[in-house]
Amino acid sequence: MNDTGNFVEIDWRGRTVRIELAWIAPQKSTAPLLVFLHEGLGSVAMWKDFPQALCAAVGCRGLVYSRPGYGRSTTRAPEEIWDVDFMHRQAFEVLPALFAALAIDEPIWLLGHSDGGSMALLYAARFPQRVAGAIVLAPHILVEDISVQSIEIARKSYLETDLRARLGAYHDDPDSAFWGWNRIWLAPEFRSWTIEKEIESIACPLLALQGMRDEYGTMKQIEGIALAVPHAELIELPACGHSPQRDQPEQLIAAVTRFMQKHNPGDKP
Numbered sequence: 001m002n003d004t005g006n007f008v009e010i011d012w013r014g015r016t017v018r019i020e021l022a023w024i025a026p027q028k029s030t031a032p033l034l035v036f037l038h039e040g041l042g043s044v045a046m047w048k049d050f051p052q053a054l055c056a057a058v059g060c061r062g063l064v065y066s067r068p069g070y071g072r073s074t075t076r077a078p079e080e081i082w083d084v085d086f087m088h089r090q091a092f093e094v095l096p097a098l099f100a101a102l103a104i105d106e107p108i109w110l111l112g113h114s115d116g117g118s119m120a121l122l123y124a125a126r127f128p129q130r131v132a133g134a135i136v137l138a139p140h141i142l143v144e145d146i147s148v149q150s151i152e153i154a155r156k157s158y159l160e161t162d163l164r165a166r167l168g169a170y171h172d173d174p175d176s177a178f179w180g181w182n183r184i185w186l187a188p189e190f191r192s193w194t195i196e197k198e199i200e201s202i203a204c205p206l207l208a209l210q211g212m213r214d215e216y217g218t219m220k221q222i223e224g225i226a227l228a229v230p231h232a233e234l235i236e237l238p239a240c241g242h243s244p245q246r247d248q249p250e251q252l253i254a255a256v257t258r259f260m261q262k263h264n265p266g267d268k269p
Contacts, residue, residue, distance in 0.1 A: 010097040012068065013089075019098055020044050020072035024055045024062030032060040032132060032264055034109040037116030039243070040181040043071030046170045050245040057257045060109070065098065075176040082184040084193055087115060091122035099130075107132040109260065114138050114216065114242065115181070117208075118195060121225070125201045133205040133263050135256055138214055138242050141224050142194040143185075150215045151185045158182070199228045205263045206232040209255065211240030211247060233259065 006021050022044050025031070036051050038044075043066040055062040067090060069076035076082075083089070099105070109132050112120030117139025124131045140147065157163045158178055167174035184190055206229055208222040222234050235255055237244055244252045 007072070008098070008101045010094070010101050012094055012097055017068050017074045018072075019065055019068070019074075019101075021063060021065040021098075021102075022051075024052050024064070026061060028059070028061050032058075032109055032260070033104065033106065034058070034060050034062050034111055034260075036062065036064045037110060037112035037119050038064075038067070038070070039114035039116055040185070041070075041167065041177055042066075042113065042116065043073075043170045043177070045071060047245070050249060053249065054111075054253050054256060057253050058260050060260070063102075063104075067094065069180045070171055070177045072172055075173040076180045078175070080180070082180050084184065084187070084190050086180075086184055087118050087195075088122055091119040092126055095119070095123055096127075110134040111256070112136050112139065113245065115140065121199045121202065122195060124204055124206070125199050128201065128203045131204045133207075133260065134202070135207045135209070135259065136225075137209050137244050137252070138211060138217055139208060139221060139225070140217060141196050141199065141221055141228075143191050144217055144220065146218060147216050148186065148191070151182060155182050155186065196224055196228055199225065202229045202232075205259070207235070207256070207259045208232055209235045209237060209244055209252065211237045211242060211244055213240060214242045216242045 007018050008021060009016050009018055034055060036047060038046060044064050047064055051062045051064050066073040068074050107130055110120040110123065117136035120134050120136050121139060124134045164174050167178060171177045208225045210219055210222045219236065225232050226234055237248055237251065240247045
């Protein structure tokens with residue numbers, strides 16, 4: 001990935017927060033900008049080479065970043081417990097602060113995975129003039145039993161297996177990343193979380209993809225998106241789990257390339 005190891009500082013919730021980021025093909029200054037929003041345990045490094053491969057196929061620039069608490073960004077304090085609205089805060093506070101710090105004022109494309117997909121939906125709904133289009137992979141618009149069950153399994157794995165050590169390759173503080181995500185998703189008050197009504201205002205082109213073997217969600221997620229946003233395009237991916245960018249990267253790149261070039265017909269690799 002191009003330009004890794006870059007950082008920018010933002011002011012968030014009354015403190016200075018360092019955000020890790022990487023630019024892809026920044027020299028293509030007139031090409032569309034695609035911003036990648038990672039999953040609940042993701043980071044810049046965990047995307048591996050997928051963003052670069054996708055941007056090359058589409059012919060666009062890319063911005064990949066690690067949210068506070070993840071990757072090489074400022075870690076979460078041990079006593080900090082995330083609120084039920086933590087995805088809203090990322091979409092409505094962190095993303096605007098990041099774009100302001102980087103002087104990004106053009107309409108951007110968003111590609112979000114899992115929790116990052118939910119944040120992409122929230123941002124697109126709140127800031128319609130700032131978004132040229134959005135692609136969401138295995139997004140959450142409500143909490144399902146299968147999600148909670150799999151996150152409980154992840155907790156057990158973190159405590160009893162080498163999962164913590166493996167996450168250490170992608171995060172300065174794996175406890176910061178894991179427990180911030182795991183505790184709020186397993187909190188009883190989070191079971192009623194939903195963004196089904198909020199996303200009805202999305203006006204930009206929207207592509208939602210879901211693996212049919214996703215251990216964290218069912219087709220109910222993207223079917224709910226279609227009900228809320230009738231112009232959304234849906235793709236069901238057979239033999240695919242929660243991470244299409246890892247399970248079916250070639251199929252995903254082809255689908256996203258078709259979608260983005262359909263809505264930017266003049267943009268070619």
